[in-house]
Amino acid sequence: DTAVSQTPKYLVTQMGNDKSIKCEQNLGHDTMYWYKQDSKKFLKIMFSYNNKELIINETVPNRFSPKSPDKAHLNLHINSLELGDSAVYFCASSQEGGKPQHFGDGTRLSIL
Amino acid sequence: AQSVTQLGSHVSVSEGALVLLRCNYSSSVPPYLFWYVQYPNQGLQLLLKYTTGATLVKGINGFEAEFKKSETSFHLTKPSAHMSDAAEYFCAVTLYSGGGADGLTFGKGTHLIIQP
Numbered sequence: 001d002t003a004v005s006q007t008p009k010y011l012v013t014q015m016g017n018d019k020s021i022k023c024e025q026n027l028g029h030d031t032m033y034w035y036k037q038d039s040k041k042f043l044k045i046m047f048s049y050n051n052k053e054l055i056i057n058e059t060v061p062n063r064f065s066p067k068s069p070d071k072a073h074l075n076l077h078i079n080s081l082e083l084g085d086s087a088v089y090f091c092a093s094s095q096e097g098g099k100p101q102h103f104g105d106g107t108r109l110s111i112l
Numbered sequence: 113a114q115s116v117t118q119l120g121s122h123v124s125v126s127e128g129a130l131v132l133l134r135c136n137y138s139s140s141v142p143p144y145l146f147w148y149v150q151y152p153n154q155g156l157q158l159l160l161k162y163t164t165g166a167t168l169v170k171g172i173n174g175f176e177a178e179f180k181k182s183e184t185s186f187h188l189t190k191p192s193a194h195m196s197d198a199a200e201y202f203c204a205v206t207l208y209s210g211g212g213a214d215g216l217t218f219g220k221g222t223h224l225i226i227q228p
Contacts, residue, residue, distance in 0.1 A: 004155075033215055041150075041200060045215030056215050090155060097214045098144050098163065098206055103155035 003027050006091050006104040013081060014112050021076045021107045023091030030096055031055075032074035034066060037088040037106070046089075049074050050097070078109075086111045114139040114205045118219035126227045131175075131190040133222045135203030138184065143205045145186045146216065147177055150200040159201075162186060173197070198226045 004025045013019055025032060034046040047066040048056045054066065063079045078085060088108050092101040119134040137143055144163045148156040160171025167179040177188045186203060200223050204216040 035215070041221050043156075043202065043216075043218040043221075045217070048215050058215075092156075100146065100158045100161050101216060103148075103157070105153075105155045 004091055004093055004102050004104040006089075006107050008107060009105065010108050010110075012110045012112065015081055015083060017081050018077070018079045019081060019109070020078070021089055021091075021109075023074050023076070023104060025072055025091075025093040025102070027093055027095075027102060029093040029102070030071065031094050032068070033092040033094075033101060034074065034076050035090040035092065035103075036060075037090060039087070043090070047074075047076075055097075081109075081111050083111050085109060114143060114207060114217050116203050116205050116217055116219035118201075118203050118222050120222055121220065122223045122225060124225040124227060125193050127195055128192050131188070131193045131197065131224065133188040133201050133203075133224065135177075135186045135188065135219060136184055137186060137203070137205045139205060139207065141207055142181075143207055145177075145179060146204045146206075147171065147175070147186075147188050148202045148204060150202065150221075152199075156202065159188070193224075193226050195226050195228065198224055200224075 007022045031050045033048040037043045049068045065077045067075045088106045090106045091104040094101040115138045117136045146161045147159040162179045170176045175190045202221050203219040206214045
């Protein structure tokens with residue numbers, strides 16, 4: 001069974017569109033995260049949720065919004081996509097802050 | 113705020129040789145340290161972690177790392193490289209905030225190349 005699963009794996013779309021990436025974890029973890037990996041493979045935290053409460057909101061554009069319907073899901077919505085949004089987005093989860101994080105396989109977003 | 117520096121964006125070793133990937137961190141309080149490996153087109157897999165206690169930690173696939181507070185280092189080693197070790201390796205740090213959700217701060221990664 002996949003511990004952290006993301007859909008879709010690939011997402012190709014045009015500038016200006018709105019898209020969502022879904023993430024689900026079956027580990028029973030309390031905290032979930034979104035990371036962005038750029039073309040140089042640099043990973044940066046975007047958001048995290050702990051028991052449905054947004055804990056970290058780094059300096060990302062407000063076009064990005066995380067949505068958590070329940071503890072096992074943290075979806076990422078992106079409005080008005082721009083060329084610079086092209087990247088691989090990773091979802092992760094952990095039992096709590098400081099514990100090891102388990103990562104999904106990533107969603108490769110390409111903006112045409 | 114914490115930061116991580118990985119020396120060497122690319123490291124090349126011969127199969128069977130020692131692997132040494134360097135990681136230095138900066139943190140105002142004792143950090144939790146991790147090494148992750150990323151194979152092409154895959155997510156990140158935890159290799160090992162240091163939180164408290166023994167400073168030499170062993171991980172999966174024969175890797176180990178030693179936490180040296182005086183040097184603010186957490187270098188990753190493996191005695192004998194295998195072709196399957198070729199991947200991207202990331203050192204990461206976080207601060208435990210009593211159950212809060214601190215994200216990981218990553219280094220820029222080291223691409224490990226294994227020469228036959």
